Amino acid sequence: MRQVVKKVRLGLNSRLGFFILAVLLFSVKSYIAYRTKFNLGVKGSMQELLLALNPLPFAILLFGLALYMRGRKSYWFMIGIDAILSTWLFSNILYYREFSDFLTFNLMKGSSSVSTNLSKSIAGILKPTDFLVFLDVALLIIFVAFKWIKMDTNPFKLRYAATISALAVVLFGANLSLAESDRSGLLTRTFDNNYIVKYLGLEAYTVYDGVKTTKNNTTKANANSSDLASVQNYLKKNRISPNIQYSGVAKGKNVFVIHLESLQQFMIDYKVNGQEIMPNIDKLYHENDTLSFDNFYNQVGQGKTADAELMLENSLFGLPEGAAMITDGTTNTFQAAPAILDQKGYTTASFHGDVPSFWNRDNAYKSWGYDYFFSKDYYKNADKAKYNVGYGMKDKIFLRDSAQYIQQLPQPFYAKLITVTNHYPYILDSKNKSIDAFDTGDSTVDPYAQTAHYLDQSVGEFMSYLKKTGLDKNSMIVMYGDHYGISNNHKPAIAKLLGKKKVTNYDLANFQKVPFMIHMPGLKGGINHTYGGEIDVLPTILNLLGVKNQDTIQFGQDLLAPNRNQTVAFRNGDFVSPTYTKYGGDVYDSQTGKELKHLSAKQKVAVDNLQNHVTTELSASDKVVNGDLLRFYQPKGFKKVIKSDFNYKESVGVKKLKKAEKDDPTSVKAKNNGKSTMSDYQTDAPELKSSK
Template sequence: MKHLVKYFPTPKQIWIKIKQTMDTSAPLVWFFVLNVALVWLKTYVNYHMNFRLGVSGSVQNFLLVLNPLPTAIIFLSIALYFKGALSYWLAVLLNFIQSLWLFANILYYREFSDFLSMGILGSSSSTGNNLGKSITAIMHWSDWLVFVDILVLVVLLLFRQLTIDRRGVQKKFAVLTTLLGIVLMFVGYGIASADRSGLLTRSFDNNYIVKYLGLNEYAAFNAVQTYNQTQSRSHAKPADFKEIQSFIKSQKLPNNVSYFGTQKGKNVFVFHLESFQQFLIDYKVNGKEVTPNLNKFYHDQNTLSFDNFYHQVSQGKTSDAEIMQENSLYGLPTGSAMVKYGTDNTFEALPAIMGQRGYTTAAFHGDVASFWNRDNTYKSWGYNYYFSKGYYSNADKPSYNVGYGLKDKIFLRDSAKYIEQLPQPFYAKLVTVTNHYPYQLDKENINFPATKTGDSTVDGYVQTAHYLDEAFAEFVSYLKKAGLYDNSVLMLYGDHYGISENHQPAIAKLLGKDKLTNYDLAQFQKVPFMIHGKDLKGGINHTYGGEIDMMPTLLDIMGVPDNNLTMFGQDMLSENYKGIVPLRDGDWITPNMMKFNGDYYNTKTGQAITESDFTDKQKQYVKQTQSYVDKVLKYSDKVVTGDLLRFDKRTDFAKVDKSKITYKVDTGLSNLKRNQTTNPSSVFAKNGNKSKVNDYKTDAPELTDDK
């Protein structure tokens, strides 16, 4: 044992040796080197522990080792320009800032499989009230380890265990150190560009930026992206819109005569299924169907159901799904288009289109009106009414809420009193929230077994999905009793994934697989899309499509001409529809091949296809598909960031006058009341001004307790 002591010094002996080294020559330089090493170490370790960057090959692995260093050197070298204790405290502060950025991205990536952007940070005012609840749920104790070194350094400085170099270093040395960081950054960029051409100009995937250049470099790149987006409007010209109009016209498909206008004049219900994935349809736990009511609706002979339908959201998540559903415009690669542009941009959205055809338009959401900037965006889209949390009595009761707003059963029951007052025909969107991360319900509302994957984030997912299913069944039952079901089109869609790719072991257990491939993960991005109407020719449709296609497909069924609309989706019912599904990161899915997370697969068989084995036909197919995907994403971004629809001079659509729209509760209630006389076409008016809300039956325990 004594011999072992000779070869294995104690921590105290190690510290004394380090301190002696730092004290004997250039203490500040050594302190700088120590901080650089600490920032590099924790960044590199977390690259592997908490991010899925898809690193492969010697070049990418080398860059992953290199890329934390340049910005660490550049930032920390700022401390070298100062003297005395200030330089040491500056170094610690700069270490802390980089660690805080790393910490924030660890938490965000764990749930959203993406990195924080300036757009997301800028939208915190519209989402932050609920985001904090999700962040708390996904935090691990190990995440705080990124701050341990800073705590140690602070203690050492406070208790004067480090020698302060009062002289500092020569300015020449500080400048050369900064230049070293800059040189290393350009070296890394050069190697990265050689390995992946067009890295910063063609890539829509943030994982590539971080993998090749680094987390801090990604922040700088994203800041430039965000700035360019904000400048796009001032630089946009009518000629830009004409170019895009020409492209849109070239993509226009003929309507399907078997479906066009078959549901014309009916009410429209858009049912937003929060975080609901396609795999839940017909899925069983312990022999019990998770969503028996949605399953029945999905298989109904008058429901047109698409089983190869994909979400296409990016960082805007729900807001991205909404802008696609209402406008057939893609969300932005960073941040939320609704938050950034929803207030001031010109839109040609479904609510306005239907409103100009005699429809009353209303949105329902059991949370605060400002979430995702809906209170402003919905005005830009032309909604007459927006029934948010302020319209719901007792909405602030803790027992009535979960996570992001009113529980679905309560929300839908309390929405009925407004739905019955809407003049018909109407277009109504209902945004549910209970099936939202972190998938938690109180015991009184749980009547379904959790899965047993061992992942606490995942196992409650089927329980909240089952709750949503029951809420939907109660709502449909009411529509039938109120006489609305047969006179309405019900469109249901899942907005985005519920379980992110960062839970692969749990996903594998849910799907009964030993190991997942990128092909499996691509299939896991499917969400439901269903359209139901009386006498509608239903069935399971195997056409490949995505959320960008919802609007043109619905317009076909409703018999609304769309020749002059700027839509980047296509009618999935058209016989000429090809089924190309662009994903927001630049990947894509088609009936023949798919590209997901950089890998290629045969869509039908799931067999991987390496680029080196491409046939000439496959090379051409990939080239053409990628060109189309890049163009459609670029053009859509131009429309949003440049506000190009303000240049649309068409005469068959009147631009929305937002000054005439208000969502104040008193005004909204007064308008509803007045409409019962001026336009007595609502369920309430036709029932002799008597409510049918008592026909709404729910087993929500909160409402039973209140009675």
């Protein structure tokens, strides 16, 4: 035994021995992290083998660079590489825990636009065991610093170093070959980053993302009008006529789009300890003049809220990596709802109680043609700490303070209000908590009931204001949840919330449902069971407003059309439909929820057809965004947006409102003989009471 230990120590005292130790420690650490920190859906012995194998090629290649160096430098270079790769792994663990995805270059490029209050989010995500990814780095430093491993300063032969580099390339080739045999088209047909990491590893995924990002940038530079042909052919084949019965029923009405941050469909009619969590939203959901959709899904990717906004107002999908509002919002040409309605006589405005640069809104909104953007600069209370939580102003204060500008907008107007209090990590002070938390035992999930209840109270106060001012009679109110609030990484808590012992991928697919409702006095409402998603909102709203929409580049379909395609594409390439659901690699019967492990020939054809439709749709939309193809196309009657026409500075916006009151006295305030309606807005926000 002593002889074995002696030989091992002797081996470790050589540069090759230290290299092998570093590679093995890193690879074992990576495998353990893949299995315990991510949800990669590993199935079968082949995938298990690949998961264990995939850290090796890049570890051998990168650590092996040190073998070309002389003396002590090579040892510290290996430790440095290990530290960098470990930091990257650590960062992805934190990001994945909340967003079920991996970091991308586009996401990091826009990180400055979404960094507000991230420290609070990270504090809630972080676990002590996450720091174990640095254990191998610490061990190597200790071994060298305390001379438990002696540094070998003898030159390492160049041909041996080259052989090790070649071995890394061969191993990666074998890894890729085995991966392709298990999943054909891994690098060409995959929208889900989980697959890349599962089969090839985090380092390979990073290289893949870098190549893809560079390729997309090149695509935009080289794009031309001919690239639109395939997109237009696809849209022509899939275009349907809107529902004539509903065409123009809201013509000339104001439009309120209320963004219900992170709100999920399961919360409708949900109770905690016998108390209804969202009585105001539930009441609206069930009213006879509300069109409510119970099979409406979020379709966001990494962009989350930004993706939801992009889909709602452009009927274009977000990108598979990063957020298009950040990467393309400033430079791309868009034909968005604000511009379309502005050219139909509408005043268009967006309201958000945080900094204007958040998600690059201050630039993207100019590209979309918003007349006004009321951001943090417009709100006197925005800088007071007690008025803020999470990612901006508390909803009750935000909606109350937004009313002062709403009353000044010339009618008809299109106004989007973005709430934020129901945003992770669901922080709310005790004065504003008026309902019990969930009791799942998950400290991240449980406060969700309290912030959702607060959001509901805020909406109730806003709706009361609309009724008192008469705005409700002349407005169409659209409410939507932008994305999930509880990520799939909280499966035990989700199971408890849904009353199940264990959740399947079918349950998780349906957990992606978010509320969507359209309310207007006299509207023929009811609960609609059609399958749809955020991509379908714009065509639906335009039809209700009587706006012709037959030659636009939009990928959604009117949710009320009887012959619409009900296949809902998720950003990662999965889908739901009335017949089949595919989620996390598993296929289910949508009506029974039964997993279909062995598809019949007929079922396989049906599922393949659905998958081809989804893949084609996502690819076509990506082609439009990545190539900035709308610059080559202009629908009939649509005028190109001139971004320089818009200025969202507070001084400019206030001056513009005053001028509009004289030139176009159609606002609520103008019709109230110039008197403010703010006395009609009643809120029980404790912060405002204490201020008084």
